[in-house]
Amino acid sequence: MKETKLGEFEEVLLLLVGILGEEAYSFKVAEEFESQTKREVSIGAVHSTLNRLEEKGFLESEMGQATAERGGRRKRIYTITASGQRALETSRDFRVSLWSQFPAFATGKLNFG
């Protein structure tokens, strides 16, 4: 069986796909990742992860429109599936629950000094 846990990178990409909506294809996701996180990433790395998320069933994809700046080639548009959304929710709930158990934070007396 495929691993159904989300890694950090996977989670971010999944969210970016959600954010980009109709424009969610490898190049755009990579650009968005770089501008949001200020971290360098290659399109190949993003594509590979999107591909893996699709195999896990968190994403689905179809070929979209061709545009001129792509040399007339079509692009693969990714969309989040229901199970992808569930995985994101589980991941978020898990973190929130962890944060709420963190005494310094839960009581609002986080001491950074």
Added chain:
Amino acid sequence: MKKRPHIPPPLAERLLQRVLRDDLAEEVLGDLEEKFYATVEKKSARRAKLNYWYQAMNYLRPFAIQKSRLKNSNTQAMLQHYIKISWRSVSRQKAFSSIKIGGFAMGIAACLLIALFVRHELSYDTFYQDQGAIYRMTNQWKEGGEVGRWTNLQGPLKTVIEENVPEVDLVARTVLWSWGNAGSNLVRKTKSNFNIDEDGFFYADPELLSILEIKMVHGTREDALAEPNRMVISQTIADKYFSDENPVGRQMVLNDNPEDTYTVGGVMEDFPLNSHLQGDFILTLFGRKSGPGTSGWCCTNYVFYTKLKPGADPGATEQKLLQVRDTYVMDQLRTAGKAGLNEMQEHHSYYLQPIADVYLNSAEVNDNSQHGSLDLVWIFGAIAGIILLLACVNFVNLSTARSIQRAKEVGLRKVVGSVRSDLIVQYLSESVVFCTIAIFLALIMATIALPFFNSLAGKSLDMPWFEWWFAPSLLALALTIGILSGLYPAIYLSKFNPSEVFRGVKGAGKNTSFMRSGMVVFQFAVTVILIISAIVCQEQFRLIMNKSLGYDKEQVINILGLNTLDSAKKVALKNEILSVPDVSFATVSDFLPVEGGATHNRNYWLAEERLLNNGFEATRWTVDKDYLDAFGMTLVEGQNFSGITSDRFNIIINESMAKQLALQEPVGAEVIDMFDEKYKVIGVVKDFYFESVLGTVEPLAMVYGTGNEVLSVSVKSADIKNTLTALGAVWEGFVPNQSFKYAFLNQRFEQMYGALTRARTLFMTFAVLSIVIACLGLFALSAYMVERRGKEVGIRKILGASVSGIAALLAFDFMKLVLVAVFLAIPIGWLLMDAFLGDINNRVELSWGLFAIAGLAAIVIALATISIETLKAALTNPVEKLRSE
């Protein structure tokens, strides 16, 4: 469309198109192009191109590239098909295939073992960090185009070199011959009083540890030997005597003599197996008061090792040494009363021998250590090559022999549309498959045979399973041999013309049968040569063993380890032993008439010729009055030591020395040695071999004196076991704290000829191996021929041919070839063996009988192999062969 000034790098695009999964190519190229133009706008075209390459490289990930370039392609399908067909043809004829593969595997296994051996021999002393700077210092004598080299140098030379040759970083003397405590000794810890016999002692200066980069487990290279009476022991010895403590600072007593107490200054790792220098105890020469380390300019007792400074040129250093000799050493030698200094000035020089050359000794330096033989490495290598060739020949032979069966297959393939190159690829891949199976088998065989091989070659080799190069080189071997030995069958088989094949014209044509005959001849010729070699070695060995030596080696038992006893006790022990029944004589001495004992050489002159010439060198033994009797040596003139002649200024010489002195009447003559000691000759002993029988008997002078180490007992007994028990009991009574150790003289004698014994065993083993391979081939060939001529045999029988007639008819074809092989092999074998034996003394006669035996053996074996199948064919009921038409 807007004209774009920049385009993505076409090469990168092409690369991606090639390697990417087909369904991904479009979107990926699209994405990358978009990225490219985005970068062109934001940064520069150059950056964009660079980035495109970066992105492209980042797409070379498992998910994106094609699973296999061959997937679903025709090539792969055909390869699978070829392998399947190979497997089917293997299993269709199991006996034939197993002979084919088994013979091949045997050849490869032999090759593997030999390759391991050769690699080991060539790896000696190649593991130093400063490989190029480490040398052994030797003498060199050039006279009339001849060069002689030997190791031993004068002790004080060390200081002279250290002070005057700046190129030399370190220099160390060693004493490797049995002087003082070098060699074997009885050892005990100070607390214990039980003496144990240990081997592997030698003396060295402290610098040796650094020169030879000896790895220390405890202690340091600088300090371990840098005080008097220190020694370094090996890890093995440390574990044996000081199992769970650090031995540094502990003491050991040698030969029960408190004056020979040594303090362990360090523990070294055992010498690597491929180091020419071996030993477990290094005794320091530092600060010694007498014996080793103290001898002056008179004598050459030391082997010098040296490490040069980085960048120093050995040739220039040799020149420098020569200058140093002329300015410092010559005067010293003159003072020491050396003769022949002018000749020395003219012919003598120094030679620095690279450490890696010491073991195989290509420079032919005369020393007293064990050497590998470059010749043996070559012989081994050649044998490996020949056996591999035999195995390949077998393979080729058996493959083409079966061409009839494959002919129809080839015909059909061609009709269906195969081209010749495809067929060649098919048969080549088939032979690679065979070869791979054979190599696996060979690995198993070699692993099983390794222990035997080790005892045969006197080595302890291991299979290098985990060396990085092992698996790849086996793979390369499988491919190379597979392709080489598959080439001929592939070309031959693929040549068939389908129409001829189906009409039944094309069988194994004249063409191939000639080729096949040639191969059988070659195989048997090689086999006969190997048999000849084995027999010659065996005969030579027998000749040596039965040679009358001038003394009786069969009845002498040597009792060892007497050096712990004081002289009174030695006499008492000797007398006690003489009272044992069957013991006729006993003598205590340090000199035995076999190699590997002590040797002291001095120069001698007739007393009146002392200053006229260089004299001649003779071996000098100290013996007592029972020595000649104990060994059964005969006096030809004069008398033995006894009564008043037992004087240390009387000597007995051998005939060879008498000849050197060139006297009519040697008895009574006066002789003088290099230390100006004068002797009177009282007797001449008949020449006996005290060194190798393969050499000549050198001059020998025996002076009167008492020995130290070995008690030789001459025994006339039918029951040696009983006598030994009695001797053991006497020993126990005298020396309870040391075990009774003895050796038969004839065993020591045999050990001298270890190299010959090994050569004999080797030739025999490989002769057997090549016979087996050749016979396997012959067997399969005869089986095949019988199968082919089955109907002919049936018809002949029906027409009244006798069983013996048919058997002879079938066998004749092959025996013809074997006979040709024998006649080819005999002269070659004769030449080879003649060269192998060289100009040794007491050489075996290469008689015709010997070659006849080898030839006959091959013929008989071949006949036996063929008869299995031919007789079966001759005995079969003709109905069996003829009914199925």
